[in-house]
Amino acid sequence: MPTNEELLRTHYSALGRGDPDAAADVFADGVPSAPPPLPNDVRPRAREFVPASDERVVVLGDYRAGDEAVPFVHTWRFADGKVVEVTDVHDAARLGALIAGAGDDGGLRDMATGFMVSQVLHAAVDVGVFTALRDGPMDGESLRRRLGLHERGARDFFDALAALGLLERGDGVYANTPVTAAHLGDAEADSYLGGLLAYIGSHWYWSWGRLADALRTGKSQSYGGEFPYDAIQADPELAERFQQAMFATSTALRAAIAGGFAWERVGTVADIGCADGSLLARLLTAHPHLRGIGFDLPAGVSGFRRTVARHGLEDRARFEAGDFRAGPLPRADALLFAHILIDWDAETRHMLLAKAYRALPEGGTILIVDTLLEETRGPDSAAGLLVGLHMLVDQRGGPSYSAEECFDWLGKAGFRDRRVRSLSGFDRLITAVK
Numbered sequence: 001m002p003t004n005e006e007l008l009r010t011h012y013s014a015l016g017r018g019d020p021d022a023a024a025d026v027f028a029d030g031v032p033s034a035p036p037p038l039p040n041d042v043r044p045r046a047r048e049f050v051p052a053s054d055e056r057v058v059v060l061g062d063y064r065a066g067d068e069a070v071p072f073v074h075t076w077r078f079a080d081g082k083v084v085e086v087t088d089v090h091d092a093a094r095l096g097a098l099i100a101g102a103g104d105d106g107g108l109r110d111m112a113t114g115f116m117v118s119q120v121l122h123a124a125v126d127v128g129v130f131t132a133l134r135d136g137p138m139d140g141e142s143l144r145r146r147l148g149l150h151e152r153g154a155r156d157f158f159d160a161l162a163a164l165g166l167l168e169r170g171d172g173v174y175a176n177t178p179v180t181a182a183h184l185g186d187a188e189a190d191s192y193l194g195g196l197l198a199y200i201g202s203h204w205y206w207s208w209g210r211l212a213d214a215l216r217t218g219k220s221q222s223y224g225g226e227f228p229y230d231a232i233q234a235d236p237e238l239a240e241r242f243q244q245a246m247f248a249t250s251t252a253l254r255a256a257i258a259g260g261f262a263w264e265r266v267g268t269v270a271d272i273g274c275a276d277g278s279l280l281a282r283l284l285t286a287h288p289h290l291r292g293i294g295f296d297l298p299a300g301v302s303g304f305r306r307t308v309a310r311h312g313l314e315d316r317a318r319f320e321a322g323d324f325r326a327g328p329l330p331r332a333d334a335l336l337f338a339h340i341l342i343d344w345d346a347e348t349r350h351m352l353l354a355k356a357y358r359a360l361p362e363g364g365t366i367l368i369v370d371t372l373l374e375e376t377r378g379p380d381s382a383a384g385l386l387v388g389l390h391m392l393v394d395q396r397g398g399p400s401y402s403a404e405e406c407f408d409w410l411g412k413a414g415f416r417d418r419r420v421r422s423l424s425g426f427d428r429l430i431t432a433v434k
């Protein structure tokens with residue numbers, strides 16, 4: 001087994017050659033990597049390794065950019081061959097000057113203009129680039145005419161899509177890539193993500209443009225100033241678009257939920273906030289003994305019925321219209337809350353868990369799916385933290401939560417046997433039994 005000093009030599013040599021992923025191997029799970037992220041052309045260089053005890057090593061070195069150097073002292077503490085703590089002492093003003101003088105901005109400009117990339121993609125979905133190319137490649141002029149675009153921006157737009165890897169280009173002819181063909185070419189396909197992208201491009205882009213206002217006031221900045229679920233109830237066309245978006249969010253997740261729980265022990269499952277019903281349809285298709293209730297606000301009914309008919313599940317699945325803030329939840333052996341709790345504030349979360357407890361029989365199971373935070377709220381929690389901010393700008397809920405917090409709420413509501421497991425992407429499944 002390598003000594004602590006050898007592990008640190010490997011760590012610094014990985015940082016020295018600009019390989020932060022390899023350098024991160026030395027850290028125990030959940031321990032934030034250190035030293036802090038630096039621009040690519042500022043690198044730490046270790047000069048001397050001083051063992052301070054069995055578990056501590058002090059490293060003297062400097063942060064370098066070209067010929068400039070700022071000294072540091074790093075103190076590392078190990079347990080079981082992994083770093084569990086590190087402190088970094090340096091002159092912050094001098095390191096700041098070193099970074100400012102280096103050419104690399106540490107990715108700040110790329111982060112600031114990231115929205116340009118997303119807008120090129122959203123515009124391509126909006127004007128129909130990928131669906132126009134579904135049946136085969138087209139030259140630029142034919143594609144421009146087909147989409148009804150002005151001459152002024154069309155060529156740069158198509159070439160930008162190609163440069164970003166969203167189209168293939170050869171001899172002025174454009175084609176979908178395998179990825180855009182699979183996810184954006186065919187609006188009827190199960191793998192189609194265009195509904196989600198369209199909703200994000202119109203509604204979420206609007207509210208995220210006002211993030212600083214939401215942070216100052218604590219108030220949602222949702223599209224048109226209306227609470228999204230009220231807007232959806234009042235507008236059937238928007239309800240349709242929202243359901244298309246929800247359908248697209250969970251393609252891989254549906255399979256993971258269908259395979260991630262012992263459904264053979266359940267007779268009837270109620271999907272609370274079922275949207276278009278595609279998750280419930282997946283469960284019932286994978287488990288032919290299951291019966292299902294899709295519970296949602298009334299505007300969801302037509303999309304739900306279409307999904308059920310498409311899968312031939314009319315005899316096993318039914319829709320129940322209701323408002324879970326106002327009335328009780330349907331009775332079933334299992335209640336599934338997929339991307340529901342995150343939408344709401346603490347009070348509503350507690351209220352929903354209490355209603356779930358009342359609706360379940362003794363031995364019944366509650367299943368909760370959300371993008372959860374790690375307890376440390378470190379880099380692994382970035383996706384969950386962004387979802388939390390999304391709840392701030394677009395909904396009335398949030399903040400994001402960890403499995404441990406949810407276990408605590410479930411315990412207070414009376415649930416036992418609380419478990420958590422990973423699903424696809426950043427989603428986790430929490431289960432608990434009445």
Ligand SMILES: C[S@@+](CC[C@H](N)C(=O)[O-])C[C@H]1O[C@@H](n2cnc3c(N)ncnc32)[C@H](O)[C@@H]1O
Nearest residue numbers: 229246273274275296297322323324325338339
């Ligand atoms: C974020 S979506 C989640 C959809 C789906 N479960 C999924 O994971 O893709 C939240 C769902 O909750 C529904 N919903 C919102 N408020 C509700 C309420 N008061 N009563 C019942 N359903 C509600 C919405 O209509 C929407 O379908």
